Structure formats: C-alpha cells, structure tokens
Amino acid sequence: KQEVTQIPAALSVPEGENLVLNCSFTDSAIYNLQWFRQDPGKGLTSLLLIQSSQREQTSGRLNASLDKSSGRSTLYIAASQPGDSATYLCAVSSGNTGKLIFGQGTTLQVKP
Amino acid sequence: DAGVIQSPRHEVTEMGQEVTLRCKPISGHDYLFWYRQTMMRGLELLIYFNNNVPIDDSGMPEDRFSAKMPNASFSTLKIQPSEPRDSAVYFCASSLAPSGGVWEQFFGPGTRLTVL
Numbered sequence: 001k002q003e004v005t006q007i008p009a010a011l012s013v014p015e016g017e018n019l020v021l022n023c024s025f026t027d028s029a030i031y032n033l034q035w036f037r038q039d040p041g042k043g044l045t046s047l048l049l050i051q052s053s054q055r056e057q058t059s060g061r062l063n064a065s066l067d068k069s070s071g072r073s074t075l076y077i078a079a080s081q082p083g084d085s086a087t088y089l090c091a092v093s094s095g096n097t098g099k100l101i102f103g104q105g106t107t108l109q110v111k112p
Numbered sequence: 113d114a115g116v117i118q119s120p121r122h123e124v125t126e127m128g129q130e131v132t133l134r135c136k137p138i139s140g141h142d143y144l145f146w147y148r149q150t151m152m153r154g155l156e157l158l159i160y161f162n163n164n165v166p167i168d169d170s171g172m173p174e175d176r177f178s179a180k181m182p183n184a185s186f187s188t189l190k191i192q193p194s195e196p197r198d199s200a201v202y203f204c205a206s207s208l209a210p211s212g213g214v215w216e217q218f219f220g221p222g223t224r225l226t227v228l
Contacts, residue, residue: 031210031213031215032213032214032215032216034216034217036219041224042221042222043203043219043220043221043222044203044205044219045219046216046217046218046219049214049216051212051213051214052213053213054213089155091155093215097160097167097168098143098145098160098207098210098215098217099145099157099160099168100145100147100155100157100217102154102155102156103154104154105154
C-alpha cells in the first residue's frame with residue numbers, strides 16, 4: 001500500500017530564504033508525482049508535475065526533483081516571499097489508476 | 113475554461129438530512145474524481161469515473177455515500193443520512209486520459225460540509 005510522508009509538517013522562515021520541502025513515498029511504481037499548493041479555505045492549485053521518467057521540473061522560483069529509486073521528492077523554493085505562505089501537498093499516482101495518494105502537507109509561513 | 117466547478121461552496125445541515133454535492137468537470141476531460149479532506153485523515157480518494165462509468169469506489173466510506181455521473185458534464189455525491197463525522201471538505205477533480213507519462217488532475221474549489 002502506497003504511503004506518502006511529508007517533512008516537516010510546518011515551517012516558518014524569514015522572507016528571502018531558500019527552502020526545501022520533503023516528500024517520501026513507499027512504492028516506487030508511480031506514474032507521476034504532483035506538488036500542489038493550498039491556501040486556507042481554498043482548493044488545490046497544481047504547481048509542478050514530474051513524470052516517473054523525469055528527474056526534475058522547474059517553474060519560476062520552484063524546482064521539484066524526483067528520485068524514484070529512493071522514493072523521494074523535494075520542492076525547492078528560491079527567495080521565498082510572504083505570498084508563498086500556504087500548505088504544500090505532495091501526491092503520487094500509481095501506474096494503472098488515476099488515484100492520487102497525498103501526503104499530509106507542509107504548512108509554510110514566510111515572515112516579512 | 114472556467115475550471116472544475118463545484119456547488120454549493122458551503123453546506124450546513126443537520127444530522128440525518130440528505131446532502132447532495134455537485135461537480136462540473138472541465139469540458140473534454142475523461143476522468144472525474146471525488147476526494148474528501150479532513151484534519152485527521154488528510155485528502156483521500158472516494159470514487160472516480162472514466163467516461164461516466166464508476167471505476168473504483170473502494171474509498172467510499174459507507175453505504176450512506178453514493179455518487180453518480182449521468183453525463184460527461186455533471187456528477188453528484190450524495191450522503192443520506194448525513195452524520196457529524198461526515199463534516200469535511202469535498203473536492204472534485206477532473207483529468208484527461210493519461211498520455212506520455214502525464215496524468216494531471218485539476219481540482220475544484222471544494223465544498224465545505226458541516227453536519228450538526
């Protein structure tokens with residue numbers, strides 16, 4: 001059974017810092033991995049999707065990496081801003097279904 | 113495109129009442145998913161459809177929960193009778209068929225359900 005874990009559960013940093021959010025999964029037979037952002041009381045916004053054959057994806061200040069063999073992904077946020085404050089969720093999909101298995105999320109606070 | 117549309121956005125009801133949540137997927141998407149988010153269990157898949165046919169309903173918690181997709185542009189999730197432990201945020205998501213290693217889901221804004 002696939003399990004997804006995110007560490008840390010919460011993170012508070014001053015504005016301008018570079019930071020890394022971690023995601024680990026137990027079954028390496030994934031189709032792809034998605035990172036989402038969720039603002040309080042809002043829905044999920046897809047940030048990055050990494051195919052199982054890829055090592056990383058970049059979008060602006062965000063960079064996500066994937067190491068399937070070790071069951072790990074990281075989301076790197078460069079030069080953090082207060083507007084980055086949100087909960088970040090990692091989710092993996094298995095090979096033959098569209099079912100997304102989510103981690104519990106990392107709640108990020110960037111202080112001005 | 114307006115994205116995935118869900119209604120209502122908020123629902124407050126009393127225990128024992130029937131609750132119906134609605135979802136309109138992105139036009140042209142083949143797959144529709146219903147998820148539930150709670151503090152204790154996080155986000156969990158309840159059921160998903162492919163071309164309006166339920167494929168996996170193993171996440172539906174009890175017989176009190178039922179979901180339908182009568183056509184490609186509309187789905188409902190019904191709870192009857194509702195209980196306080198059903199209080200959660202219910203998300204609908206849709207996607208195209210997987211292709212080239214990409215199976216990306218797009219989420220609606222969710223329905224926050226409170227059962228008193």
